[in-house]
Amino acid sequence: MSVRVVARIRPLLEKELGKDVIVRADRVDDAKPLTVVKIPSPKNEAEEFSFAFNSVYDQSTSQEELFTAEVAPHIKALFQGLDVTIFAYGVTGTGKTHTMRGGLRLAERGVIPRLLSNVFRRGKKMMKDTNGETVVDVALSYYEIYNDKVFDLLEPPEKRQPAGLPLREKEGKTFVVGLSERPCDDLKDFERLYIEANNNRVTAATKLNAHSSRSHAILRVKVTQTSGDTIRESTASAIDLAGSEDNRRTDNGKERLVESAAINKSLFVLSQCVDAISRGDKRIPYRESKMTRILSLGQNNGITVMILNLAPIRSYHLDTLSSLNVSSRAKRIEVREIENEIVFKQAPRTNSGLLGANIARQPLRPLNNAHNVHTGTLAAAKAAEKAEKPDKPAKAFAVFADKKPSLSVRSIPAPTAANTSQPRQPLLPKPTTDSSIPAARPSKLARPTQISLLRPPQPSSLQPTQPQQPISISPSQIEAMVEKKVAEILAARAAAEAASNPQPPISPTLPPPADAEPTIPEEVARRLEALERRIESEAAARADDDGGRARAEGLRLLLQARQAKECGEDLVALGCYEKALGVFPGQAKLVGKIERLRAKLGMEPLVCEGTVKEKRRGGSAGVGDGDGEGEYIDGTEADVEDDEDGSVKVVRTPRKKNGGRTRVVVTEGEEEDVGEESPKAKRLLEIVNSRDLGRIRGLHGIGTKKAQDLVDHLTLKGEGEGGKVESLAQLRMLPGMGGRVVERAWEGLAVQAV
Numbered sequence: 001m002s003v004r005v006v007a008r009i010r011p012l013l014e015k016e017l018g019k020d021v022i023v024r025a026d027r028v029d030d031a032k033p034l035t036v037v038k039i040p041s042p043k044n045e046a047e048e049f050s051f052a053f054n055s056v057y058d059q060s061t062s063q064e065e066l067f068t069a070e071v072a073p074h075i076k077a078l079f080q081g082l083d084v085t086i087f088a089y090g091v092t093g094t095g096k097t098h099t100m101r102g103g104l105r106l107a108e109r110g111v112i113p114r115l116l117s118n119v120f121r122r123g124k125k126m127m128k129d130t131n132g133e134t135v136v137d138v139a140l141s142y143y144e145i146y147n148d149k150v151f152d153l154l155e156p157p158e159k160r161q162p163a164g165l166p167l168r169e170k171e172g173k174t175f176v177v178g179l180s181e182r183p184c185d186d187l188k189d190f191e192r193l194y195i196e197a198n199n200n201r202v203t204a205a206t207k208l209n210a211h212s213s214r215s216h217a218i219l220r221v222k223v224t225q226t227s228g229d230t231i232r233e234s235t236a237s238a239i240d241l242a243g244s245e246d247n248r249r250t251d252n253g254k255e256r257l258v259e260s261a262a263i264n265k266s267l268f269v270l271s272q273c274v275d276a277i278s279r280g281d282k283r284i285p286y287r288e289s290k291m292t293r294i295l296s297l298g299q300n301n302g303i304t305v306m307i308l309n310l311a312p313i314r315s316y317h318l319d320t321l322s323s324l325n326v327s328s329r330a331k332r333i334e335v336r337e338i339e340n341e342i343v344f345k346q347a348p349r350t351n352s353g354l355l356g357a358n359i360a361r362q363p364l365r366p367l368n369n370a371h372n373v374h375t376g377t378l379a380a381a382k383a384a385e386k387a388e389k390p391d392k393p394a395k396a397f398a399v400f401a402d403k404k405p406s407l408s409v410r411s412i413p414a415p416t417a418a419n420t421s422q423p424r425q426p427l428l429p430k431p432t433t434d435s436s437i438p439a440a441r442p443s444k445l446a447r448p449t450q451i452s453l454l455r456p457p458q459p460s461s462l463q464p465t466q467p468q469q470p471i472s473i474s475p476s477q478i479e480a481m482v483e484k485k486v487a488e489i490l491a492a493r494a495a496a497e498a499a500s501n502p503q504p505p506i507s508p509t510l511p512p513p514a515d516a517e518p519t520i521p522e523e524v525a526r527r528l529e530a531l532e533r534r535i536e537s538e539a540a541a542r543a544d545d546d547g548g549r550a551r552a553e554g555l556r557l558l559l560q561a562r563q564a565k566e567c568g569e570d571l572v573a574l575g576c577y578e579k580a581l582g583v584f585p586g587q588a589k590l591v592g593k594i595e596r597l598r599a600k601l602g603m604e605p606l607v608c609e610g611t612v613k614e615k616r617r618g619g620s621a622g623v624g625d626g627d628g629e630g631e632y633i634d635g636t637e638a639d640v641e642d643d644e645d646g647s648v649k650v651v652r653t654p655r656k657k658n659g660g661r662t663r664v665v666v667t668e669g670e671e672e673d674v675g676e677e678s679p680k681a682k683r684l685l686e687i688v689n690s691r692d693l694g695r696i697r698g699l700h701g702i703g704t705k706k707a708q709d710l711v712d713h714l715t716l717k718g719e720g721e722g723g724k725v726e727s728l729a730q731l732r733m734l735p736g737m738g739g740r741v742v743e744r745a746w747e748g749l750a751v752q753a754v
């Protein structure tokens with residue numbers, strides 16, 4: 001379930017030679033490999049955003065290098081029964097298809113043909129090594145998701161049903177019903193099938209890419225190992241996602257626009273899923289698109305590698321930023337899992353084969369090893385046996401999930417074996433908002449796995465409590481907290497010993513310590529250790545580019561809001577805007593957008609001072625949710641314009657005396673209007689309260705009848721009973737008005753005022 005995220009910057013295409021290159025790969029220090037992507041701020045060239053990944057591949061990276069580093073090491077795991085998913089993500093024309101499929105020449109072949117070649121080679125070797133006792137079969141399925149419909153690419157297009165193939169969830173996995181599967185004996189077989197199938201895939205020329213994929217293509221390679229009466233099955237999925245695109249840049253016609261809307265929507269849902277997972281939301285919106293259902297990012301068992309494809313030039317600037325933001329969040333899913341996965345309660349099948357120099361991956365959870373083993377086999381029986389014993393120590397998956405890091409007993413869910421009917425477990429959050437954690441954080445693999453069992457924690461650098469909090473505490477505070485935690489742990493141990501309780505006081509799900517040494521129980525030690533690393537890396541990241549990160553986050557939210565608006569997802573857009581306001585507090589245009597959306601959705605107006613106070617209604621996501629995303633950008637106030645032309649402008653003004661937090665649009669008597677927007681609001685109310693038919697009729701969107709009704713209503717009521725309208729909210733409640741009418745009238749005033 002770990003997600004490894006790597007970025008690949010493609011070289012300049014011939015037509016791009018001489019263009020302005022703005023994306024570059026970098027390293028955290030000279031001795032380290034490339035792990036950072038740098039890109040200037042869209043507004044201020046002098047300022048650079050940094051995004052850290054598990055690995056970064058620059059323009060010079062060959063197909064072979066990428067494959068060898070990122071895919072080849074997982075083939076062993078595939079044969080150990082783990083599912084492997086590799087997917088390419090990025091804006092249209094950035095090299096996803098090149099990465100996954102590649103060219104026909106040997107050196108140009110992409111991940112997919114190389115994967116198949118390796119699978120066949122390994123399968124043959126296995127059969128040879130076991131003198132034919134183990135038989136390895138490979139079968140392929142290949143399908144596309146086009147306009148949110150699933151079509152089998154191994155079937156001729158004329159056989160397609162317009163509605164496409166349905167999806168079903170079974171045993172925690174998503175299946176395409178009626179998908180064909182073809183046995184495939186060797187590379188030749190594969191190439192024939194694959195080339196033929198690709199001809200069935202929908203592609204078209206757009207302005208940005210002569211052969212743009214208009215669908216998401218999913219190749220599934222099923223590896224079945226039969227050995228005596230045991231069968232082990234695992235699947236490698238290679239996914240070439242269609243690229244997100246800005247229709248303003250692609251000159252798309254009607255058909256392309258429909259495709260594009262479907263592509264953008266599904267990619268938007270994917271980014272929402274990534275966000276929801278990284279926030280630790282209970283509800284992950286997988287089901288909102290077929291692609292996300294199938295990808296099941298973070299829900300699927302096994303290994304997932306996300307390859308972010310990037311174009312290096314300026315014309316992709318905002319799109320590049322947007323995909324950098326999404327993917328760097330996806331990386332967080334992996335980071336959190338790395339921290340949670342070191343649990344060795346059962347004898348694991350080691351993944352030593354994954355210990356390549358480039359692999360910063362965790363040993364997989366032991367029970368993952370039972371994945372894809374058919375019931376009836378020895379391994380499956382063993383897995384089932386384990387699953388049936390809830391009292392057995394299980395994977396401490398929720399290390400960061402417990403709000404209270406006290407030493408209390410936590411019940412730990414029984415592990416999930418693959419291909420069982422376990423419902424999907426919502427992922428637990430890694431509560432950092434960081435989008436640029438230094439990728440050089442040490443791999444857990446590099447650490448001795450027993451260390452946390454035997455080694456007392458080092459108090460000076462551990463962070464003991466409140467893992468959900470953003471890291472904003474000083475080193476001395478950390479130290480004090482650590483001292484306290486360690487004291488607590490020791491006290492608990494002493495109490496337990498005094499009570500002659502042979503069990504460690506922390507968690508009865510853990511075995512007693514190997515000796516009577518005052519060691520910290522494994523789970524706590526592990527937790528502290530993980531926190532220590534997190535604090536180190538986050539502090540480093542924070543020191544590195546605190547403000548830049550916050551701004552990048554703000555921009556990402558604005559871009560996301562815009563995308564959501566385009567998809568008609570007003571509620572989602574509102575949530576994003578409100579969060580962005582947390583980053584760019586008091587920003588007038590942003591407040592205007594929020595107000596209009598709230599009015600449109602029939603919600604109360606925003607009440608805001610500096611950062612927005614949450615005022616949820618109708619499920620809207622608010623800001624200030626304590627995840628640190630609403631942090632004020634230190635030292636400057638950003639004035640952000642999310643223009644209708646799709647660009648996002650960031651204008652910085654000197655910090656104001658009150659901390660740069662402008663009070664804005666306040667209604668309903670909570671505070672008088674003091675923000676920039678207030679003149680408009682006041683002016684609107686003044687016109688309404690004048691009861692002057694002519695003036696009211698002059699308001700945008702208010703015709704003669706509405707104006708007359710309004711005047712009649714106000715005249716009928718005495719001042720105390722609503723004869724005077726005090727706020728926009730009150731105005732919305734009047735007969736014939738409503739959110740949309742008020743919004744339009746207000747918008748009209750805004751236009752006049754400029």
Ligand SMILES: Nc1ncnc2c1ncn2[C@@H]1O[C@H](COP(=O)(O)OP(=O)(O)OP(=O)(O)O)[C@@H](O)[C@H]1O
Nearest residue numbers: 010011092093094095096097098209212213242243
């Ligand atoms: N690493 C690379 N080396 C050389 N050429 C590349 C590389 N990556 C991409 N290209 C070229 O860039 C162009 C666009 O690449 P590709 O079609 O793979 O983009 P894409 O992301 O799949 O686009 P879409 O989403 O529109 O399908 C192609 O001409 C491809 O050959």
